[in-house]
Amino acid sequence: ESLGIALVGLGSYSTYQLAPALQDTKFCHLAGIVTGTKAKERIWAERYGIPAGNIYNYQNFDTIADNDDIDVVYVVLPNSMHAEFSIRAAQAGKHVICEKPMAVTVAECDAIIEACRKAGVKLGIGYRLHSEPYTQEVKRFVREKTFGKTAYVNAEAAYRSAGNPDQWRLNKALSGGGALMNMGVYSIQSTIYATGENPVKVTAQEFSTRPDYFKDTDETVTAQFQFPGGATGTVFTSHNANANSLYASCTGGWFSLKPANNYGPLAGESSNGPIQFKHESQQKLQMDDFASHILYGSVNRAPGEMGKRDMIIIEAIYRSISEGNRSVPLELGNMGLV
Numbered sequence: 300e301s302l303g304i305a306l307v308g309l310g311s312y313s314t315y316q317l318a319p320a321l322q323d324t325k326f327c328h329l330a331g332i333v334t335g336t337k338a339k340e341r342i343w344a345e346r347y348g349i350p351a352g353n354i355y356n357y358q359n360f361d362t363i364a365d366n367d368d369i370d371v372v373y374v375v376l377p378n379s380m381h382a383e384f385s386i387r388a389a390q391a392g393k394h395v396i397c398e399k400p401m402a403v404t405v406a407e408c409d410a411i412i413e414a415c416r417k418a419g420v421k422l423g424i425g426y427r428l429h430s431e432p433y434t435q436e437v438k439r440f441v442r443e444k445t446f447g448k449t450a451y452v453n454a455e456a457a458y459r460s461a462g463n464p465d466q467w468r469l470n471k472a473l474s475g476g477g478a479l480m481n482m483g484v485y486s487i488q489s490t491i492y493a494t495g496e497n498p499v500k501v502t503a504q505e506f507s508t509r510p511d512y513f514k515d516t517d518e519t520v521t522a523q524f525q526f527p528g529g530a531t532g533t534v535f536t537s538h539n540a541n542a543n544s545l546y547a548s549c550t551g552g553w554f555s556l557k558p559a560n561n562y563g564p565l566a567g568e569s570s571n572g573p574i575q576f577k578h579e580s581q582q583k584l585q586m587d588d589f590a591s592h593i594l595y596g597s598v599n600r601a602p603g604e605m606g607k608r609d610m611i612i613i614e615a616i617y618r619s620i621s622e623g624n625r626s627v628p629l630e631l632g633n634m635g636l637v
């Protein structure tokens with residue numbers, strides 16, 4: 300059995316990662332597209348053999364409700380459009396995958412979760428790393444206390460942005476924020492799965508060195524977390540420097556991934572030796588995991604609550620920055636821990 304997926308938004312992630320990955324998936328396949336660009340309709344129809352009846356635009360999108368070829372709608376639009384299209388997909392009775400960051404506010408995350416609950420459809424966030432073996436190995440180390448208890452974790456997720464200063468990622472109305480919204484979720488998540496806990500306290504700082512280029516969004520953010528089990532964590536995220544790693548120091552050893560959050564192959568080391576897995580498309584693994592969650596009830600590795608939790612942390616980081624780098628408490632309990 301294979302579920303039909305419709306991609307909404309045919310930008311670079313859909314074009315170069317998701318659609319190619321959907322040629323190799325076992326439990327789902329590319330069945331339809333939703334695009335605002337007329338010219339892409341014929342290109343995609345020819346490349347992937349998509350029938351005319353499975354091609355939608357943003358206006359007629361809601362009629363996807365009547366299309367039995369489509370089981371899942373995957374929202375791959377600029378961040379500020381995630382909530383609208385995820386909610387419309389749920390209301391059309393389709394399961395939803397929503398790209399990261401889940402939305403641009405916690406209130407929007409709540410609205411998506413509620414729409415999916417009401418419609419009785421499943422919701423997954425595009426957190427591909429949770430389906431990927433290096434990340435799963437880190438989660439196993441923590442669960443089985445392979446190196447004891449994590450005492451300190453450092454996580455970096457950053458790249459140097461250049462080129463078009465008018466791109467949507469640098470436009471707050473479309474992105475909701477800069478580096479923190481875009482890459483910050485990876486470093487925040489690293490600290491969480493390397494401790495197995497949600498943070499209880501955060502302080503944060505913002506740095507701006509290229510204000511002419513980053514007119515509207517944060518360029519570089521650092522943050523420090525305290526975890527309930529006693530671990531501390533530091534996070535670096537930026538649109539101004541390349542950095543991609545995870546390092547955890549534990550009571551009985553250490554482990555690290557570098558790179559930790561790109562499309563792979565990832566690489567890892569530990570005080571017990573190298574960490575090594577065969578490389579496979581992370582997007583393929585992620586979409587098959589979500590399809591098998593729907594079809595066979597396997598675990599949802601990246602549920603809506605995880606996306607919402609990360610947005611709560613992002614809002615707390617922005618609050619710390621805007622309120623003089625003060626310490627902001629977090630009351631997350633086990634929200635989104637999978």
Ligand code: NAD
Nearest residue numbers: 308309310311312313335375376377378398399400425467
């Ligand atoms: P992109 O700029 O390449 O594509 C965006 C698409 O949205 C384009 O097809 C564009 O035509 C369409 N669009 C519709 N309305 C728009 C508007 N008002 N302004 C700009 N574009 C508009 O972006 P992308 O890299 O494909 O990112 C899309 C989403 O996927 C983002 O939420 C991003 O965070 C996420 N993403 C996730 C990963 C991951 O590893 N999980 C990787 C890349 C992107």
